[in-house]
Amino acid sequence: MREVLLGIEHITDLQGYDHMLYLVALVAWASLGDVLRVLLLATAFTIGHTITLLLAGMGWLHPSGQWIEFLIPVTIFCTALWNLRRSAGEKSNRVNRLTYALTMIFGLVHGLGFSSFFRMMQDEGAGIVLPLLRFNVGVEVGQAALLLGFLALASLVQALGVRQREQQVFVCAATGALALLMVIERSPF
Numbered sequence: 001m002r003e004v005l006l007g008i009e010h011i012t013d014l015q016g017y018d019h020m021l022y023l024v025a026l027v028a029w030a031s032l033g034d035v036l037r038v039l040l041l042a043t044a045f046t047i048g049h050t051i052t053l054l055l056a057g058m059g060w061l062h063p064s065g066q067w068i069e070f071l072i073p074v075t076i077f078c079t080a081l082w083n084l085r086r087s088a089g090e091k092s093n094r095v096n097r098l099t100y101a102l103t104m105i106f107g108l109v110h111g112l113g114f115s116s117f118f119r120m121m122q123d124e125g126a127g128i129v130l131p132l133l134r135f136n137v138g139v140e141v142g143q144a145a146l147l148l149g150f151l152a153l154a155s156l157v158q159a160l161g162v163r164q165r166e167q168q169v170f171v172c173a174a175t176g177a178l179a180l181l182m183v184i185e186r187s188p189f
Helices: 002-012 014-026 032-057 065-085 093-121 129-159 164-186
Strands: none
Touching: 002 014, 002 129, 014 032, 014 065, 014 093, 014 129, 014 164, 032 093, 032 129, 065 093, 065 164, 129 164
16 A cells, blocks of 8 residues: 555655656547546556566666656647647547557656665565556556646636647646756757
């Protein structure tokens, strides 16, 4: 249970705002009517970061922290651009499959960012699989809560007269601009 709470805490911690920023960029087009698609995207993201968390936790991956801290905002920026170019109601199967694939790939990068946090909280000599699964359950619960809050806010804003495309452009521009600043700030070059 400790790991589940740590997973929730990790997602909702404002110091880890880059994860929240990624999730908001990912669903810039959405409202409460899209809750199933949004939760499936969040799960694809969780699957991606579970893979790299497991590999890094087992000592099989040793990524450069500097590069990971740079690549995380790159994924946010790319996601904002991707969602800016798509139409708000786009339901093409090809686009949806590509979106889920990109989300899972970007989850791999974010998982590498989680790995140092997860290793620090892990007890020396303890197994990794069950604590990791519990941690990811917490991450998934935290993501779902965050996303449901965003979707509720988006639905309220739309009920007040903001069109879905306007919401999408505003959210993508804001998350993309913040991510670009982070990319510049964290550049390893």
